[in-house]
Amino acid sequence: MKLCNRYRLHLISDEIYGLSVWDNPKVKDNVGFTSVLSIDAAQFMDPSMVHVVWGLSKKLSLTNGLNKDFGATGIRMGCLISQENRAFLDSAEGISLFNFPSSLADNITAKLLTDDQAVDRFVSLNQSRLAESYQFVTNFLRKHGIPYRESNACLFVWVNLAAAVKGAPLSDEDILSKLSNEKVYVTSGSTYACEEEGWFRFVIAHPRNVLDEGLRRIASAVL
Structure with missing residues (x-):
């Protein structure tokens, strides 16, 4: 100000x-x-x-x-x-x-x-569920050695998939193609003018079974 x-x-x-x-x-x-x-x-x-x-x-x-x-x-x-x-x-x-x-x-x-009471209830529940989803996703990322940025807000996790790829390096386009073959859609950092290649945005605001299956497919595609 x-x-x-x-x-x-x-x-x-x-x-x-x-x-x-x-x-x-x-x-x-x-x-x-x-x-x-x-x-x-x-x-x-x-x-x-x-x-x-x-x-x-x-x-x-x-x-x-x-x-x-x-x-x-x-x-x-x-x-x-x-x-x-x-x-x-x-x-x-x-x-x-x-x-x-x-x-x-x-x-x-x-x-x-x-409706102040309804808003308060919803916001509180939403925040707790986002925190749980964030913890679930980041536990998976750490277990598989996938770098990510710590966060305490929003519906997403910023993840460096390129750094976790086994074997020859892959471009963002190659990684997206592999994910698409597994029927997984994420957006690359280039969409948001990221300064470095290899970063992707994961949406964490999903039910647990969806997150679990999505992460399994991501691991299958790039690890």
Whole structure:
């Protein structure tokens, strides 16, 4: 905020995975989620230049907020919050007419987010299940000597499959081809502009039997 204030920059906080966090003592400086909205921005910068997005696609349109923290794939909803800048919200509202959500999705989202008890129950359960899935997946990775990045948030694990391949080195494309032959779909780091080859994103938000079978097939494909 102080940096934004110094250079008169808008602060845009993307909080799409803010509720999908858990405790992982192996993460250095392990911290939970703190929304920028919980900070008194006026102490550090012009509050009219502080904005929060919950769900932001690559095309800069607000989408998929419920898809992440609430697992509600298909409800194409996102939120833009700017508490001290009415003119900015009016401008955003004007362009949102071209991609506004359906009335059904709008109504479902409003009912969900205004039920504090239901939200608290769901978030707590989701966090505990993500933590369990993360532990299950990383135990497998360590057992098979597959490098990965420690994490305490999100629905994914960042994995270096290239470093675990036995025999001759394989390109990302070769690894993806081998995984495809086993009917396993993961995305390579190149999709996310990763600086190094060999990294892949594993989704861990699956039932245990799906994770178990998927990991077995991955091991069969590349180890």
